[in-house]
Amino acid sequence: MERIPILRMGRLLLVTIQVDMHDQLAVSLQDDLTNRIVKDKARGVLIDISALDVVDSFIGRMISNIAAMARILDARTVVVGMQPAVAITLVELGLELPGVRTALNVERGMALLQSQDD
Amino acid sequence: MTQNDSLALVQILRDQEQPLMADWMNNLLSASGSAVADDRLKDQCMHLLRGLRQALQTGQVRHIQGPEWADVRQLLTEISHSRARQGATPRETALFVFSLKQALFSRLREVLGAKPEQLAEQTWLISSVLDELGLFTIEVYQKSREEVISRQQQEMMELSTPVVQLWEGILALPVIGTLDSERTQVVMESLLQKIVETGASIAIVDITGVPTVDTLVAQHLLKTVAAARLMGADCIISGIRPQIAQTIVHLGVDLEDVATKATLADAFTLALRKSGAVIGASAR
Numbered sequence: 001m002e003r004i005p006i007l008r009m010g011r012l013l014l015v016t017i018q019v020d021m022h023d024q025l026a027v028s029l030q031d032d033l034t035n036r037i038v039k040d041k042a043r044g045v046l047i048d049i050s051a052l053d054v055v056d057s058f059i060g061r062m063i064s065n066i067a068a069m070a071r072i073l074d075a076r077t078v079v080v081g082m083q084p085a086v087a088i089t090l091v092e093l094g095l096e097l098p099g100v101r102t103a104l105n106v107e108r109g110m111a112l113l114q115s116q117d118d
Numbered sequence: 119m120t121q122n123d124s125l126a127l128v129q130i131l132r133d134q135e136q137p138l139m140a141d142w143m144n145n146l147l148s149a150s151g152s153a154v155a156d157d158r159l160k161d162q163c164m165h166l167l168r169g170l171r172q173a174l175q176t177g178q179v180r181h182i183q184g185p186e187w188a189d190v191r192q193l194l195t196e197i198s199h200s201r202a203r204q205g206a207t208p209r210e211t212a213l214f215v216f217s218l219k220q221a222l223f224s225r226l227r228e229v230l231g232a233k234p235e236q237l238a239e240q241t242w243l244i245s246s247v248l249d250e251l252g253l254f255t256i257e258v259y260q261k262s263r264e265e266v267i268s269r270q271q272q273e274m275m276e277l278s279t280p281v282v283q284l285w286e287g288i289l290a291l292p293v294i295g296t297l298d299s300e301r302t303q304v305v306m307e308s309l310l311q312k313i314v315e316t317g318a319s320i321a322i323v324d325i326t327g328v329p330t331v332d333t334l335v336a337q338h339l340l341k342t343v344a345a346a347r348l349m350g351a352d353c354i355i356s357g358i359r360p361q362i363a364q365t366i367v368h369l370g371v372d373l374e375d376v377a378t379k380a381t382l383a384d385a386f387t388l389a390l391r392k393s394g395a396v397i398g399a400s401a402r
Contacts, residue, residue: 079348080350082348082349082350083314084307084310084311084313084314084345084349086348087310087345087346087348087349088303088306088307088310088345090345090348091306091341091344091345091348092341096344096347096348097348102347102348102349102350103350104313104314104317104318104319104349104350104351105317105350108319108350109350
């Protein structure tokens with residue numbers, strides 16, 4: 001089955017969503033990521049959704065949930081690279097992702113996570 | 119209605135084209151107040167007369183929506199369009215068709231003067247046809263005017279939502295005019311697009327030019343702020359006039375999570391500080 005790769009960089013986890021997100025994939029990502037956070041003792045999670053150009057309420061909720069789960073496991077989540085159209089859709093859906101940190105690109109997101117690490 | 123009913127009309131239109139034209143032009147010119155007819159107008163009249171004749175010949179005189187009238191409709195559409203663009207009044211546009219009536223009626227009287235029954239019938243026939251055509255002209259005229267208005271609206275919308283870069287990583291969005299849903303969409307799109315292009319991390323939304331803020335406008339503002347945040351940019355709302363501050367509180371709009379400043383200058387200072395720049399008087 002198709003899976004979204006989770007890369008480890010020191011104590012950070014990097015998730016790059018390069019394929020069209022469907023519901024099953026989102027659920028398995030949620031599973032994998034929580035497992036990896038625990039296993040790798042990760043302090044931060046960076047989710048790059050720059051390749052994602054379609055979202056629905058389910059995916060939006062899933063992103064929000066993943067961030068909440070990571071926070072409980074004491075890892076901060078930054079969502080980076082959101083497309084303008086995706087941002088507008090999420091806002092129109094009323095999913096403003098409160099509590100989720102955001103950054104324009106991977107570089108900025110990484111800087112944000114590292115600045116909080118200290 | 120049989121084909122013969124319109125026969126006398128067709129004959130007039132065919133045999134007396136030139137005098138009919140002259141009469142019509144006279145009526146048109148006296149109604150519009152101008153002295154000379156240009157070639158364009160003559161051309162249009164000539165085409166309309168011929169189109170009318172051809173359509174009447176087919177015998178389908180009751181329904182001008184039918185395919186027999188396609189040429190006439192096409193011609194009238196073009197005329198209405200061009201008049202609407204040139205700023206002619208609806209009256210002038212309608213007169214183009216209606217002024218043909220008198221010319222035709224007097225010809226009809228000459229030809230059918232001895233047969234009052236037929237005369238009445240023919241008069242009624244052409245009258246109803248011309249009425250229909252006149253209404254059609256006005257309809258098209260109206261539609262083209264509406265197109266002009268909506269195009270201007272579109273242009274105004276694009277003109278009034280510029281996103282300017284104030285500093286490396288700092289954008290300003292001066293909103294002018296009322297924020298309705300459609301405007302918000304355009305504002306949001308252009309702001310987010312600019313954030314991507316410039317890699318800005320701070321956006322200042324200046325509402326000095328927004329005359330009134332109600333709950334809907336506030337909601338649209340908050341939407342814009344939320345969308346910018348999702349893209350990783352912080353928003354500052356500036357240009358809040360005292361009156362508007364009062365309104366916002368009275369309405370119970372929650373702006374707690376958004377940085378707000380009274381003037382664009384204050385917001386810019388805050389933005390510079392957030393981005394790590396230092397401002398001060400230079401040492402002499």
